[in-house]
Amino acid sequence: MTKVYWLSLLFFLMMGELVTGQSKLNFGRSVRQQPNELPRSKAGKNILERKAYQAIPGQLQKDEEGNYLFSGGWEMIEGYKLAGKGMSLWDTGTNSSEWYNAVVPGTVLTTLVEQSVYPDPYYGLNNLLIPDTLCRMDWWYRISFETPQEMEETNCRLLLNGINYKAEVWLNGYRLGTMNGAFKRGLFSVGSLLNRQGINTLAVHIFPPDNPGIPFEETKEWFGGNGGALCLDGPTFISSEGWDWIPGIRDRNIGIWQDVKLMRGGDVWMEDPQVITDLPLPDTTYADIKIKTRLVNTTEEVKTVSVNGKIDHITFSQKVVLKPSEQKEICFTPEQFEQLCIHNPALWWPNGYGAQPLYTLTMTVTQDDQVQQKKEIRFGIREFSYELMAQSAEKKNIRFQYSPTDIEETGKPLFDYKKRVTVENTSFPQVIIPSLTDGAIKYLREETTQPENPFLTICVNGKPIFCRGGNWGMDDGMKRVTRERLEPYFRLHKEANFTMVRNWTGESTEELFYTLCDEYGLLVWNDFSISTQDYNLEPLDDELFLANAQDIVLRFRNHPSIAVWCPRNEGYAPEILEDGFQRIISTMDGTRHYHGNSRDLNLCSSGPWHYIDNQLEYLTKKADGFSTELGAPSVPTAETLRKFIPAEDLWPIGDVWYYHDLHYESFDWKNYIRDIDRLGAEPSRDADEFCSRAQFINYNLYRNMFETWNQKMWNYASGLLLWMSHPAWPSVIWQTYSFDYETHGSFYGAKKACEPVHIQWNSVNRKLQVINTTLKELPGTKAFFRIYDLKGKKLYERNSLVNLAANKLTDCMEVAFPPEIKDVSLVRLQLFDRRGKMLSENDYWINPVSPSDFSVLQKGGKSQLRIKQTVRKTEEGKVVVQADIRNNSKQIATGIKVNVREKESGKSLLPVYVSDGYFNLLPGEEKRIYMETPEGQADKAFYLSADEWIR
Secondary structure, three states: OOHHHHHHHHHHHHHHHHHHHHHOOEOOOOOOOOHHHOOOOOOOOOOOOOOOOOOOOOEEEEOOOOOEEEEEOOEEEEHHHHHHOOOOOOOOOOOHHHOEEOOOOOOHHHHHHHOOOOOOOOOOOHHHHOOHHHHHOOEEEEEEEEOOHHHOOOOOEEEEOOOEOEEEEEEOOEEEEEEEOOOOOEEEEOOOOOOOOOEEEEEEEEEOOOOOOOOOOOOOOOOOOOOOHHHHHOOOOHHHHOEOOEOOOOOOOOEOOOOEEEEOOOOEEEEEEEEEEEOOOOOOOEEEEEEEEEEEEOOOOOEEEEEEEEEOOEEEEEEEEEOOOOEEEEEEOOOOOHHHEEEOOOEOOOOOOOOOOOEEEEEEEEEOOEEEEEEEEEEOEOOEEEEEEEEOOOOOEEEEEEOHHHOOOOOOOOEEEEEEEEOOOOOOOOOEEEEEOOOOHHHOEEOOOOOOOOOOEEEEOOEEEOEEEEEEOOOOOOOOOOHHHHHHHHHHHHHOOOOEEEEHHHOOOOHHHHHHHHHHOOEEEEEOOOOOOOOEOOOOOHHHHHHHHHHHHHHHOOOOOEEEEEOOOOOOOOHHHHHHHHHHHHHHOOOOEEOOOOOOEOOOOOOOOOOOOOHHHHHHHHOOOEEOOOOOEOOOOHHHHOOOOOHHHOOOOOHHHHHOOOOOOOOOHHHHHHHHHOOOOOOOOOHHHHHHHHHHHHHHHHHHHHHHHHOOEOOOEOEEEEEEEEOOOOOOEOOOOOOOOOOOHHHHHHHHHOOOEEEEEOOOOOEEEEEEOOOOOEEEEEEEEEEEOOOOOEEEEEEEEEEEOOOEEEEEEEOOOOOOOOOOEEEEEEEEOOOOOEEEEEEEEEOOOOOOOOHHHHOOOOOOEEEEEEEEEOOOOOEEEEEEEEEOOOOOEEEEEEEEEEOOOOOEOOOOEEOOOOEEEOOOOEEEEEEEEOOOOOOOOEEEEEEEOOO
16 A cells, blocks of 8 residues: 555544534534524514615725725625626726725624614524525625825725635736635735826635634523534634524624725835733833834835834834845844833833723834835833742743743743643542743742642732633624724723723624723733534634644733733633644743643633522632633613514513513522512512613622622632623623613622622621722721611611731621511621721621511612712813712612703713712611713713612
8 A cells, every 4th residue: 555545544543533523512503493482573574675776985094004994885785686686896986876985994794773674683683684694605895995196106005804714816807816714814015016106906705714604592481502503613703603692693793894005105114013021020110111023024125224213202113134035033122222210110000909000102114214114002101920839840830920021032932731640639629730841940939828729820910919800702793993983892891890801702803902901901811713622623723723822912901901812712722723722822922921722721611601509608718819701691671672572572571571681490500589579568560670780680799799809808819700791782691781881780799799998798607708809008997897677776886997908808807697686777887997987888687587588678668868969071071970869768778879861852872981889778878979971971961860670
């Protein structure tokens, strides 16, 4: 037999093994559900009339760097229409009515919904009316434009920041090249192809993924299998095949989903400058700034250029000579340029630990004293360090701290995630640690305070950060990711006192996501786009995947918010990808930790994700270490429900609820609904009553999750991320706010537990504690524990003087609920500073006889609330409202939620940022609340409403 035969046989055996292994995983559905198996709505169907095509000239908008953004005038058409009618792609003056006015950046579905071809898939069961063929077709985009005068004498490049899934790019009839994967940029030289005097036509041919899969339409019985065949085509938006928190998106998010620019440059191009900030920790009085960038000579001649930098008043420059077609990396270091040692820098901190100042580095390439290219890079001065445990070559488990910027030998990772061991500690039976690579020990500082602690701790500027926040499964199901749409969600994370978000499987990998995390002080746990090991399919094209991963690191590495790179969701990377990730991150970043798994590895296990009856008792025992996923149901307000559930389907709970992620037969929804109904003497009579009662449950659920981690702060516990904090579409599960920016009970429960100085009581272990996550000591505070009956009469009181250390948990005392109190009561905790200013207040409703029965709260009727408001308009067009709310009743007012409502319609004005919600007022008590509306709403007439949650 020949050598070729044996090689061929070996190849087919290996492929067979691969296919057999993959076939055991989740390929998703092989057939579609029958019509009688699909969810049904009682509402009628809307009749749409497609918008008429409008001839809109191509619009180019100049940016700060002298480049031009293609901001308007895009068109889109189905590939089969273009071919079938023999239409010319380049003849823009004929058959134009067949084209759609396209939304770019956006997806195919974004355009078709905006053009009224299909209804809003977020409303009711409209998603079922959109054909799943959209993801099985090719599409053309085009735009016609004139060359800007400033570009006529330059060496231009065309930049596409993101397409999905594949694309061919054409200009004036010439094929520029191809793009593959959702997260890799396309950069093409176009100088010689531009029409300098007339009209240019840019065309982008979009191809769908090879394995779009068949989505499962959520029903009462089942939510589907979390993805399927689409995972083979990673890197892409794998959740768009359908997950347990979003249905299948009909186009799988294909299209030109990021912006397109015409880039100005010269003969020598500067690519992806990196800014590295290094602090001599624990000293933070100065910072060394190192800047690296790659230069590319695009000509066949020797070129001499000057590369110049400016940070505030600091300037630096160097001349560089490049050989023909040479690529060269150049550096600016404090050793060469002493001005890059910045004294008393403004440090970037996570939310709650300090401010988020951002510097701007302006870099230019000049040739013959003419600026050929300009780049502006925003960065923050900060340094990450990490504490965790790993095993040495001598088989010794060592807890240590290290900073990646202190590693001198680039390209040599410290951790071997393919060699890992289980911690030999009965307290942490599932925790796994990696092995250390050769030579790693010299970069590690052994920790002696908790040498047995295996869990990850993330430090910023030398201070451990108690990471609290949540997962973003995807920013938006249709990838509508403008600042106007996304920024309120980040502001809400900041308002909830969160310090971290997780970019789950990289579904939100775009510039704006990281920019807003920078601005709002949210650390990012950043996955690459592979889902659960031993459940979801592995990507087929390793080379494609690594090319996308490398571009992600190069493109976003200057963002100060990114704290951790992680290969996937809940698992280790396949071996080839693992080697590639390690190489990319150690050589092209070198400032952050790469963590080989999102659970178990120096972390506690994920979940649970369902409603638990005895949640406080369960979580008090479970809370430990760092968890990247923990969740529960989270039904929004009825006002929000009406925005996506038709009136005919609003009550009783039915198919439309199930389609929007109410998994009745799983995640213990039955018990969640049961306990909501127990809040009244009778089960809920309508959606308003059900949703109002649900907020009582939601508040306690989400507060409990964070408070149980709080109770062990730095006693191994170092972080908790909710599954999830952000909804990608209108949902009733796993969210701290709803898609319309409404903040319901889950938000305020989380906000309360995560406040920087927080007093709490655990009725299971009886501990009264104060959590101070600020970097300031608070001596001489006084903690109060009081119990009131429903009329507001004080039944019991204890207090304690407490000195609060910075960034620490302080145990005040143990307090048991007095056995002589048998009725439903309010436990109120208060913490005051030495001057008598209240620092924290926290209420718990307790039924000592029947812990889940609070129906007595319904019997008192509505309270008499008085609201006095003061309104101030800011120069930015915001409205700031100060509201004093007083309880004029003779009973406790329970779960008060304040809304700002439009005067004419009575609808909630959203987004609005409110200082507190779902709070209680004793008889005669008054509370001051602050509210702020975003820019541009100062002229709207409004009024305030205050409602209670279970009356």
